[in-house]
Amino acid sequence: MNLGAILPHMILAAAAVLVLLALAIRRNHATAFALTALGFGVAFASLWLIGEQAPHLMQRLLVVDLFSLFVSGLVMLAGLGVAFLAYHYLAIRNENREEFYAMLLIAVLGAVVLAGANHFVTLFLGVEVLSVALYVMISYLHDNPRSLEAGIKYVVLAGASSAFLLFGLALIYTDSGTMDFTVLASRLELAHLPGLYVLVGLALVVAGVGFKLAVAPFHMWAADVYEGAPAPVTALIATVSKSAVVAVLVRFFVTIEGYRYGTVVLAMMILAVLSMLIGNLLALLQGNVKRILAYSSIAHLGYLLVGFLAGGQRGIEGVLVYLVAYTITTLGAFGVIGLLSGPTGERIELTDYRGLFWERPWVAAAFTAMLLSLAGIPLTAGFVGKFFVLTAGVGAAQWVPVIALVVGSALGIFYYTRIIATMFARGEGVTAAGTGEMPITGGLALTILTLALFAIGMYPTPLLNIVRTMVLYIP
Amino acid sequence: MILVWLIAIPIVGGLAAWTAGKAHEQASKWVALFTMVAEFALAVLLWVRYYQAATTSEAGVWLIQWAVPWIPAYGISVRLALDGMSLLLVVLTAFVGLLSVAVSWSGITRRVPFYFFNLLWILGGVVGVFLALDLFLFYVFWEMMLIPMYFLVGIWGHENRVYAAIKFFIFTQASGLLMLLAILGLAFAYDAQTGTFSFNYADLLEAQVSGAYGMWLMLGFFVAFAVKLPAFPFHPWLADAHTEAPTAGSVILAGLMLKTGAYGLIRFVVPLFPEAAVTFAPWAMTLGVIGILYGAVLALGQRDLKRLVAYTSVSHLGFVLMGIFAFNELALQGALLEMICHGLSTPALFIVVGILQEHLHTRDMERMGGLWASVPRMGGIAMFFAVASLGLPGLGNFIGEFFVLVGTFRVNAPAAVLGSLGLVGAAIYSLWIIQRAFHGEPRERWTLPDLNVRGMLVFAPMVVVLVWLGVYPQPVLQTTATTLRGIRDAVTGTVQYDPLNHRAVLPAEEAAVDTVAGEEGR
Numbered sequence: 001m002n003l004g005a006i007l008p009h010m011i012l013a014a015a016a017v018l019v020l021l022a023l024a025i026r027r028n029h030a031t032a033f034a035l036t037a038l039g040f041g042v043a044f045a046s047l048w049l050i051g052e053q054a055p056h057l058m059q060r061l062l063v064v065d066l067f068s069l070f071v072s073g074l075v076m077l078a079g080l081g082v083a084f085l086a087y088h089y090l091a092i093r094n095e096n097r098e099e100f101y102a103m104l105l106i107a108v109l110g111a112v113v114l115a116g117a118n119h120f121v122t123l124f125l126g127v128e129v130l131s132v133a134l135y136v137m138i139s140y141l142h143d144n145p146r147s148l149e150a151g152i153k154y155v156v157l158a159g160a161s162s163a164f165l166l167f168g169l170a171l172i173y174t175d176s177g178t179m180d181f182t183v184l185a186s187r188l189e190l191a192h193l194p195g196l197y198v199l200v201g202l203a204l205v206v207a208g209v210g211f212k213l214a215v216a217p218f219h220m221w222a223a224d225v226y227e228g229a230p231a232p233v234t235a236l237i238a239t240v241s242k243s244a245v246v247a248v249l250v251r252f253f254v255t256i257e258g259y260r261y262g263t264v265v266l267a268m269m270i271l272a273v274l275s276m277l278i279g280n281l282l283a284l285l286q287g288n289v290k291r292i293l294a295y296s297s298i299a300h301l302g303y304l305l306v307g308f309l310a311g312g313q314r315g316i317e318g319v320l321v322y323l324v325a326y327t328i329t330t331l332g333a334f335g336v337i338g339l340l341s342g343p344t345g346e347r348i349e350l351t352d353y354r355g356l357f358w359e360r361p362w363v364a365a366a367f368t369a370m371l372l373s374l375a376g377i378p379l380t381a382g383f384v385g386k387f388f389v390l391t392a393g394v395g396a397a398q399w400v401p402v403i404a405l406v407v408g409s410a411l412g413i414f415y416y417t418r419i420i421a422t423m424f425a426r427g428e429g430v431t432a433a434g435t436g437e438m439p440i441t442g443g444l445a446l447t448i449l450t451l452a453l454f455a456i457g458m459y460p461t462p463l464l465n466i467v468r469t470m471v472l473y474i475p
Numbered sequence: 476m477i478l479v480w481l482i483a484i485p486i487v488g489g490l491a492a493w494t495a496g497k498a499h500e501q502a503s504k505w506v507a508l509f510t511m512v513a514e515f516a517l518a519v520l521l522w523v524r525y526y527q528a529a530t531t532s533e534a535g536v537w538l539i540q541w542a543v544p545w546i547p548a549y550g551i552s553v554r555l556a557l558d559g560m561s562l563l564l565v566v567l568t569a570f571v572g573l574l575s576v577a578v579s580w581s582g583i584t585r586r587v588p589f590y591f592f593n594l595l596w597i598l599g600g601v602v603g604v605f606l607a608l609d610l611f612l613f614y615v616f617w618e619m620m621l622i623p624m625y626f627l628v629g630i631w632g633h634e635n636r637v638y639a640a641i642k643f644f645i646f647t648q649a650s651g652l653l654m655l656l657a658i659l660g661l662a663f664a665y666d667a668q669t670g671t672f673s674f675n676y677a678d679l680l681e682a683q684v685s686g687a688y689g690m691w692l693m694l695g696f697f698v699a700f701a702v703k704l705p706a707f708p709f710h711p712w713l714a715d716a717h718t719e720a721p722t723a724g725s726v727i728l729a730g731l732m733l734k735t736g737a738y739g740l741i742r743f744v745v746p747l748f749p750e751a752a753v754t755f756a757p758w759a760m761t762l763g764v765i766g767i768l769y770g771a772v773l774a775l776g777q778r779d780l781k782r783l784v785a786y787t788s789v790s791h792l793g794f795v796l797m798g799i800f801a802f803n804e805l806a807l808q809g810a811l812l813e814m815i816c817h818g819l820s821t822p823a824l825f826i827v828v829g830i831l832q833e834h835l836h837t838r839d840m841e842r843m844g845g846l847w848a849s850v851p852r853m854g855g856i857a858m859f860f861a862v863a864s865l866g867l868p869g870l871g872n873f874i875g876e877f878f879v880l881v882g883t884f885r886v887n888a889p890a891a892v893l894g895s896l897g898l899v900g901a902a903i904y905s906l907w908i909i910q911r912a913f914h915g916e917p918r919e920r921w922t923l924p925d926l927n928v929r930g931m932l933v934f935a936p937m938v939v940v941l942v943w944l945g946v947y948p949q950p951v952l953q954t955t956a957t958t959l960r961g962i963r964d965a966v967t968g969t970v971q972y973d974p975l976n977h978r979a980v981l982p983a984e985e986a987a988v989d990t991v992a993g994e995e996g997r
Contacts, residue, residue, distance in 0.1 A: 358586075375648075377622060378615040387611075387655075391549070394659040406656060410649035417625065417644055421637045424630050426585070461546050468548065 005056050005064045008043045008072060009112055015039025016105035023098040032098035033087050033441075039105055040080040043112075047073050060180050061119045063251075068116035070320065070470045071247040075115065078239045078327050079108035081445050085335040086232035088439035092343040093141065100140060107133035107236060111244035118255075120169045120179035123248055127165065127212065130241055131158045137236065138229040150228025157211065157221040165208025171201030181255040188256055202264050205252075206271070212245040215305065216274035219298045223282075226294035231338030231346055234290065238297050238334065239327045246304065246323060250316060259311050269309055272401050275302030276408035283415045290348045292415050293333055296374060299408050300326055306405050307389035310396035313471055318388035320467045325373065325385030325456060332370040332449040336363060339442040356423040363438065364423045366450045373453050375416040376409055381456040388464075477521070478541050478555040481565060482603050484514045485572070489595030496588020507576045507591040511598070515569035521557070522566050522954070529559035530953040537608075538562065545612070550662070550673035554609040560811065560958040561605045563951060564738060567818050568605065570936070571730035572598040575723040577933050578826050582722060582833060583631060590631060593623035594723060601731045605738060608676040610658045613743075614651070617699075617735070621647050624724065624732070632719040639712075639719035646712040650702040657695025661747065664688070676743075685750050693751035696744045697759070703736030704792045706759075707766040714773075717785035718838075722829030725781070726822040729788055734814050737795045741807070745799065746965040752800070753966060759800040760883070760890045766793030768893065771900025780831070780912060781838045784824045787864060787904060790897055791817045791872075797894055798879035802966045806882025807959040808952055813875030815951060816944055819937045820863040820872060824908075826933065827857045831912070834923035840908075845917030850925040854913040856934050863941050865905035866898050871944030 003010070019035050022028070047069050050056075055065035062068075083104060090097040110130030117123040135158070139151025173179055175197035176187045188194060194202075210218035226234045258264055279299030286292045304326065307318030340347040340356075340363065347353065357364035373382030386409070393402040456463055488510025496503035525538045532538065542554040557565070575594060583590050600620025607613040621644060629640030658674070665682035666672045673679065684692055702709040717725050745752045752759075770789030777783040791813065798810030830853065831846075832838050847854040863870040866877075876898065884891035926934075944951060 372622065378618045383618075390655065391659055391662075394656065395663055402656065406649075406652045409652055410645060413645050413648045414641060417641050421629050421641065424626065425637070426630075459545070461548070464546060464548050 002053075002056070002058070005050055005053065005058045006062065007046045007050050008076075009109060011043040011046055012039060012076075012105050012109040012112065015043070016102045016109065019098060019102040019105065023102075027096070027098055029087075029091060029097045032101045033083060036083050036101040036105060037080060040076050040083065040108070044073060044076045044080075047076075057118070058116075060182075061122045062113070062116040063118040064116055066470045067251070068247070070466070071115035071243060071323075072112045074324060074327060075108055075111040075240045075243055078243070078331060079104055079111075079236070081331045081335070081449065082232050082236045082240070084441045084445035085235060085331070085338050086230075087441040089230060089232050089338045089341060089442075091439070094343075095141065100137065103133045103136050103140075104236070107137065108240060111240045114244035114248045117248050118181050118251070120173065123252075124162075124166060124169065126244065126248070127162060130244065131162065134158070134233070134237060134241065137233045138225060140233065141230055144228075146228040147230065148228075150225045153221055153228075154225045161208045161211030161218070163208075164204045164211070168201045168204025168206075168208060171197045171204065175201070181252055185256045194261060199261070199263065202258070202261065203267065206264065206267055209245060209249055210271055213242055213249075213301050214298055215271045215301050216278040216298060217271075219275065219278065222298055223286075223291045223294040226297075227288060227290045227348065231290070231334050231341060234294075235331050235334035235338070238293075238330045242297075242301065243323050243327060246301075246308075246319065250308065250319060253308075254311075254316070265309065268305060269398075269401055272302045272305035272309060273404040275299060275305070276401075276404045277302075280408045280411035280415075284411065286415070287350050288348050289350055289353065289419060290334075290337060290346075292350075292419065293330075293337075293374075296412065296415070297330060299412060300330075300374070302408065303386060303389055303405055306393045306398065306401045309401055310389075310392035310398050312392070312396065314388075314395055315392040316471045317464070317467050318385075318390075318392040320470060321388045321460070321463060322385035324463060324467075325381035325453075328449050328452050328456070329370050329373040329380075329382050332366060332446060332453065333374065335442065335446055335449065336367040336370065339363065339438065339446065350419065350422055353419060353422045354425050358426075360438075363446070366446050368420050368423065369450050369453055371416045371420055373457070375413055379454065379457045381453045381460075384457055384460045384463075476541060477517075478539055478557060478606050481514070481517060481521075481606065482555075482599055484510055484517070485595040485599035485602065488513075489592045489599065492595060493588045493592040496591070500587045503588040503591045504576070504580060507579075507595055508573075510595060511569065511573040511576050514598070514602075515566075515573050518562075518566045518569040522562055525557075525562060526950070526954060529562060529955075529957060532558075532957050536957075540608075542609075545609075549611075550671060550675065550678075551611045552609050552675065553612055554675060555606040555612075556608045556676075557606060558958045559954040559956070560738070560741065563811070563815065563954050564605045564734060565602055567734070567815055568598060568601050568731055571726060571818060571822060574730075574822060574826075574933065574937075575726045578726060578829065579721070579723045582829065586630065590627070593626045594727075596620075596623040597627065597727055598731075601727075601735060604735050609674050610661070610676065610679065610743075611674040614655055614658060617651055617654070618648070620732070620735070621651075624727070627724045627727075628716055628720045631721040632724065633721075634719070635715070636719045639715035643712045643716040646702050646709070650699040650709070653695045654699035657692040660688070660692045660695070664692075680746060682747075684748060689748050689751040690754065693744060693748035693755060696739065696747070697755070700736040700739035700744065701762070701796075703739070704733060704796060705736070705766075705789060706762045706793070706796050707769050707789070708762075710766070710770075710789050713789060714782050714785045717788070717825075718779060718781045722826060725785075725825040725829070729785075729825060730818040730822040733788060733792055734818055737792065737799065737810065737814050740796070740799050741810075741959075741962055745802070745962055749966045753802070756800040756802065757887070760797050760887055763793045763795075763797030763800065764890050764893045766790065766796060767897035768793075768900065771897050771904060774904040775900065775907070778840055779838045780840050780843070780908065781825070781828045783840075783904065783908065784821065784828060787824075787901070788817070788821055790901065791821070791864070791876075793897065794876050794879045794894065797883050797890060801879070801883045801886050802963055803882050803885060804956070804959055804963050805885075806879050807962060808955065809875050809878025809880075809882055811875075811955050811959065812871060812944065812948055812951060813879060816863070816871035816875050816941060819941055820860045820870075823860040823934060823937050824857070824864065827853060827860070830926075830930070831923075835921055840911040842919055843912040843921075844915045845913070846921065846923075847913040848917065849921065850923060852926045852931065854909075856926065856931075856938075857913060858909055859938060861905040861908050865901040869942070869945045871941045871948065874945060874948050 114126035141147040214222040283295035373380035376386040492503040492506040537556040540556045603616030774786035798806040
């Protein structure tokens, strides 16, 4: 058995243990942060080491191919970003700070497992590792009732959705007798028509995955959890957790050639269209920036599914580019909220942002860039992602989701520009918390994210070339 | 490379103005002025240099071209090209840009550096729109000019600015997305026929899209351009945006942004989808006529002077829409001339309104009246541009509208007849402006300073150009003749890329008539 192939997993796990050991000896926020950053860095670097032996199958459980490496790299960088954004957020709070980083590493570990999952066992393992870490992180501010409430909501709903997922997987196993994606694909191939068990199983899997992705109509938890969770954790849920689940969904669906099952595709399309419409419509009604972004991220998963539905090389390419753009943008947007928060609360009401541009021009400019990217304005990463997804959709003649995407984007303009307009309003002093200095860690992360946003937006060719090579390696 | 400069000068100038403003607020004005002077000089230089070439070149031949790959995997490149029509519109952009810097000189007192940054970036985007010949790039510029305009209206506008800015943004963005969809549809149609994916204009001209598919794609483009134009029923954003924008914003909106819509119709809708455009022409002309009449009626109903001027644009651009879809050279020439002249006369009126508002703090015509006595010079200027707008013979607007009507009459007499009623409406509202604001008894005791020498200097070039175009429009007609002939040929089928060889759409005598414009000047 070649353990080298799971080097990144081991490094992440080791880093989590190290953080816990270090805090047992002496609590120190900076040490925990440094160990975490180091852990992510080394794990990221190790991707190149194991990249040489890709594609490689690890005991039929985990597959190491360029696709999994790419998604792993993405979630690790996102995790690193969250660590940078969280440092200041935790520093000004009166909590035990160090455990946060251990949880962060474990959450990313779960995501990395999902990225390479090729078996029901690893799929479920990844989902649970990720979710359990998130339970802790969402309710991390233990004296904040909203944070606790969000944590409990997430525990209940994520538990329920895991049950759906597990039951669905069990039904598929009942019919096919295998938990391995590849073997399952060949068994289904032989069967021609999928049995009732498989179809019901797939439906339950779709529901379970739908919960994790917060696509409508499984989106109920999203706004409350996003609002209540600490801003860096919200960023983590919105990026790492969703990227990993999307990756496993793509691998599962492509491997078993799910596109053959018209009903399943139709169901996914309904989810996509509903997400785009409901997400955007509900976002129109919100007066709270975190909730606006929560609903907008529901819509964004809908956009992403347009590429997924289109399938084929272009579709998967679109999904991956979209994931990168969405991760950068969402991290940045929630990062800004986190950086603006003070020791007692976060700046989450729209009115808190009044005149921000004149008060803190750089933060507001970065936030504006993020919002424009979410709105899909050219020269930002968000536009590039939307463009490729749209291209795939038009290419596959998926007119219904494509039109929904256009309608949804048009609706989206309203609430994104509303936030921007508020920031640029002739501001009379902002009274809310958190008008302090810009912390170095957060400022650095935000600068890099903004630069990446424009770099990808202006010249996406390098990213596209990387993504192209990835897509070819999907089985 | 010179085309890159045309776009880069305002973009870099905008960044420089912002940076310079950090050191000293006043510096950003001067940087902006210097930038636009350079841009204007370059544009005029190009016009002089390529005037001969533009008049003699073959249709479909570009005067200057420049291209580098951008996203090769999707056949996207940065492709810029210049022909007679875009050359003229770039000159207009530089001129109106210079004007917009001049009118912002003393009126803008808050956030000056950021203001000039936005102003110059809009201009950079507009120049990009006129030069881009890759449809992806075109879309990028199309959107790029919106964001700074959104800020310009939303930050420096009047009372209701945020509402107006968001409305403007949603209208243009939503319609732009439909265009993006149509661009993609076209690219895939080309891909299906040739096996290569491309966004190059020259390639996509070869794409044969017909039937319902072609019609849907054409409509995608049409809606985006009709919103910008604005054509009825896509005009509701216009009055709000124009009214709430700061003076320079209104100047750019009326002078340039609306022209990008007309440009898009001429450059993309007609040549890319000749068949669909011909089928759609009666509808487009109907929309044009409705725009002409409805715009005039709306203008007559306003008390707000700025809103009135805004609605006159709906009316005037209705002529442009009608002229474009008449598909003969005379009407196209008229449409282009109308674009240029409207791009000079309406901004001038907005500047007058802006000055009045700055001193009176109202735009309500009911509260004005009798201003001539205290500001005779401004009254004279307003009078001049009002009669230009009503289409007085001897001024450029007359030639434009006249050509459009004559050209349209040959293909669609009822539209021309109804459209000419718009001239009557124009006469009423134009004179009404003068009568209600400047003549009569003063209703309130206003004391306001008249135009000084600098003020007069701002208007002087526009007066000169409008008279020039009214008396001797030949240079403009000559510059654009080749381009417009190419557009006409795309429809009538004398150029190889036309799929309509057997569908005679226009009367056979058309070819003979089209030489009229050329002969007039000889």
